[in-house]
Amino acid sequence: MKIIESIVSISKVDHERVEHVWHNLGFPYVMVKYMVVCICAVQFVVAQDSLNTVTAEPGDGILSLLRKQGVDPYEVMDEFIYINSERLKDSVHLVAGRTYVMPRTVLDTVAIVDSIQKQSTDIKKLESSKYDLFGEKHKNVIAKSKRLKGTIYYLVSGHGGPDPGAMGTYAGKAIAEDEYAYDITLRLARELMAHGATVYIIIQDGNDGIRDDRILEIDHDEVAYPDKEIPLNQVARLKQRVQIVNDLYKDNKGKYQRLIVTHVDSRSEGQNIDVFFYHHEKSKNGKKLAESIHKTFEAKYKKFQPNRTYAGTFEDRTSLYLVKKTHPAMTFIEIGNIRNAKDQVRILDPDNRQALAKWISEGILLDYEDK
Known part of the structure; x- marks a missing residue:
């Protein structure tokens, strides 16, 4: 339950990220699915985070869009592309008028990994x-x-x-x-x-x-x-x-x-x-x-x-x-x-x-x- 409590604040859009990280850490597929389902259940009971989204304007690129949101584009660009992969054109281009999900912060993923690692000495480090x-x-x-x-x-x-x-x-x-x-x-x-x-x-x-x-x-x-x-x-x-x-x-x-x-x-x-x-x-x-x-x-x-x-x-x-x-x-x-x-x-x-x-x-x- 401590693992669930440590990540209860993560929004639904992050579940895929969590699943991706846990797979890299070596968790069995069934366990990963079970843990993600638990997160969803806890979030439903406790609270649902509102997603931070932004709409691309004509002329926006990923770098300029992220800069306008006040974040370092080089810290979150890979995360942005990962969670918005289905919304991007040519794998890395924005579409004017389309809404994109902003990464909460790359530290969220690190915090997830750190909190899980504290529960077991057998877990691999995030590569x-x-x-x-x-x-x-x-x-x-x-x-x-x-x-x-x-x-x-x-x-x-x-x-x-x-x-x-x-x-x-x-x-x-x-x-x-x-x-x-x-x-x-x-x-x-x-x-x-x-x-x-x-x-x-x-x-x-x-x-x-x-x-x-x-x-x-x-x-x-x-x-x-x-x-x-x-x-x-x-x-x-x-x-x-x-x-x-x-x-x-x-x-x-x-x-x-x-x-x-x-x-x-x-x-x-x-x-x-x-x-x-x-x-x-x-x-x-x-x-x-x-x-x-x-x-x-x-x-x-x-x-x-x-x-x-x-x-x-x-x-x-x-x-x-x-x-x-x-x-x-x-x-x-x-x-x-x-x-x-x-x-x-x-x-x-x-x-x-x-x-x-x-x-x-x-x-x-x-x-x-x-x-």
Whole structure:
């Protein structure tokens, strides 16, 4: 009964959160359901908390909406997305005029766990890890599931170091491929880690982290895993990446391993393109990975942009150096045209970069679980 008393103030919208936390703590499914039912019963008898909701206005993003409510968006953003998942567009976008439930506070969940942990010495701690590479605001990664436990993913963002890659202009400022590919890659890494995957981020910038700006400042201090200087020469740069990935692949022999390479394309300014996926022509698993992510994108477009046909494809492109030379099954992703105004919206908007990372991660989950 003490457990119930410690969480009686939690509203009904939090029950799913409680259930999610208790599953992560290792409680049997039947016990979890019983405890949640008990909470509902106690709440009905004692009192029903009123839900704190807010209606999105035109132009609102999740970050701006949370700021307007007087809370630190980086502390509660993941919680907000979790409890409003069915109300969001493209997994992370608000819909003007739609009402959303505000998180009570992330401390509610911690308090729940702490109060339960005091009842037993056998309960596991809530899984949460810190990764400084993601930056101060995003370094805490709370486990969502163990769906990718035992898997290994190598993530390579295009260019970096002395080579910024494709260049474009937005609002009179130069924008570079490597900065946006890297930001999306970090967001993807965070999603995969939250589901239990081991992730190697092959290109790293210790100063940047995940950034929520439209204009990402260009620098040249990226290194190759673990701390190797990136060569200026293109062939040398590609050989370095291949060597790093293949050495890690050998070290992890016998384990489930996949490679994701992320680039931003450069074409004529008038050419609006979709997201494309490439694989090795002889790799059955690479083709399946590319197809799974492609299917996810098709489904998202059909649901959220029914009046627009998704033109992105998945196909073999063995001529690409990393596709040809690396050993893990892989997919090579082209995000869009950095010089096209419509594609720039997809690339520059931080909410869109998060959506891209989440869609890719959902495709990866589909690929792994459809074995």
